[in-house]
Amino acid sequence: MAAGAGALIGGLDALAAPAAVAQMAREQKRLIIVRMHGGLSQLESWDPKPNTDTGGPFRAIPTSVPGIHISELLPHTAKQMHHLALVRGINTRNDDHGKGTYMMATGRHPVPGQSFPELGAVVARAMDHSGQSLPGHINIAAGGSGGRNNDAAYLGPKYASISLGGAQPPAYTTRPAGVTDQTSQSQEDFRRRANDRFAGHRRTAETDAYVQSYEQAQELVRQREVFDLSKEPAKDHERYGSHDFGKHCLLARRLVEKGVTCVQVSHSNYDTHNENFEFHFEQLGEFDKPFATLVGDLADRGLLQHTLVVVLSEFGRTPRINQYYGRDHWGHAWSVCMGGAGLKRGAVVGKTNDNGTAVTDRQVDAGHMFHTYLRALGVNSRHHFSIGGQRIPMADPAFEAIDELIA
């Protein structure tokens, strides 16, 4: 199983923590995934090629790491580069949104008839422990109702993400005014007795998941404040911005501080077949400051050493600029930015040629990235899950982690 998972603790507010527990809680590994929906252009972000036939109009700017340049569209992120690392040699050989999303989420190439859990679910499962009271896998979305998503495959619904729509606490987590503590407790006692009686002779994995869902719902009601963004200081709201992505980044900070293992945030939309440069100017102008603020805050609060932050897409965008000033789908030479936890800081692995049309050094696939995320979180990615008596590799055994990125 997960290396070091036994020392992990979750749900910080759920425990009246003495110093030792608080220390352990702070050191719990966490994961924040920022999904750049639609396919972020590597040329307008992590691997600029100014003054080439593919470079487009934007310039490259220096970062806080000497020798590393990124697009001028990311001036705030550039100042945090000493906390981050870049993988510039990704070749997933895929230009399809659906396949790309699946590959980057699961670290596996699609196989008909097989379904694998996404990274957040794998990490939530690997980090699971008995003291955890909050959900291990939260997906902050623009909409949504608080329901479970279908992203955990054979790991079961316990590890599937719960959507938080509009940076609001999960729906239906306030008790109706007419229900007293006593009534609520009576209902809960009755439910438990019925469950226990049923489980006594017909217990299955499904009934366990059903029971767990109820228990977790109780915790969500009890700890609703964990998800209440209004509890964050006004000055932080100002620093992150009033738009959705700013709020979502601030909520991500709050959730990992409170002990949620995996938080996913999305930013949309980068599928810029048309007027790529205008839309990247607009979208990255919104992304840059809150993301950089999040990275800086995690570092300042001592959380980044235990929290892996990954900015990924389903693919990159074509070096060739099309007739609409757009860039199209491109999975053959693109980049991912990540930082924190067990990664080396300020590192760059992989290289593309002068105009970004091919990987020339340290080519990697989605599977390499998946192993690397797990290793950075202290999880041995070569281990297996035991599911119904079957041993299933935690990550695709055809790949391995990018060792030179691991600190």
Added chain:
Amino acid sequence: MPADPKLAHVAREFVHGAPLITCRFDPKGRYLFATGEDRAVIRWDLASGAKTEWKPHDSWVRALAISPDGQFLITAGCDDMLMWWPVAAEKPQATRSVKAHNGWIRAVAVSPDGQLLATGGNDRIVKLWKLADGSPVREMPGHEKDIYSLQFHPSGKDLLSADLKGTVHQWEVATGKKVRSFDAKDLYSYNGGQGVDFGGVRSMAIGPGKGHLACGGLYQASNPLGAVHEPIVLRFDWETQKVLKKHVSADIKNGVVWRTVFLPEGVLVGCSGGGAGGVLLFWGENDEKPAHQFKLPDTAREMDLHPDGLQLATVHYNKKLLITRLTAKEAKK
């Protein structure tokens, strides 16, 4: 000899080494300037066809202007810079460079008397400069979105600036005061599904005679990220500010009017580019659909009218600059 759109034909072709972005004739009709995705500024001598190119900016050049006396070319880059050049120099050397904006300069315009240069772009501030020495005159903030186009009124008393959101501000040139605003919001939309602002006033022109204001761009943007939108020009009455006519295409489902100009006779021309290719659209004052349209061989990205009022230059993705004549074909010599 008046222009006749029905006689439109491609009369000349110039080729560059990269897709082209914008173009302008010099007011004396001697040269044609263009810019490319390779950062080049290109000058073609119309008499000899000689080509001169240089790469002075640290980014693309999206806007050009030339002084009315034909002496100076001003290039405006996505590198925040304005640069002045002698139009006819054999080897162009910049006579002035000014860091003018914080971000892309998307539009430049020269006042009719040649005294002032107006600039605007992604920092949302309209700036006025003395054309003669590049010294700043005043700044006019007030746009909520990026500035896409600028146009001096022929009287020289007013300057129009237009933005992504379809807001057109009218400024009093002498004082910098905002006089009023035109509402061209039909050219803008926010797509919630894609989370993007899109559209904008891509070009403005003021017509002869009644002085109608034309604002070109796109509408029906069902898929901004996928280039699904239609070309349109809004015609405003200058006095009442009412929209007199929405000039649209007959059948173009993928296009945007990158530039609109009035011919001296009052015919309105729109240069549309997009998935439907390059098309020149010609409208009379009361035409909703074009009275005539002329298909170009490749998608078009910008257009300019020769000072003779008979020739239209267009720049294209296929690296070509074309001159379309609106007169009968000349007999081959």
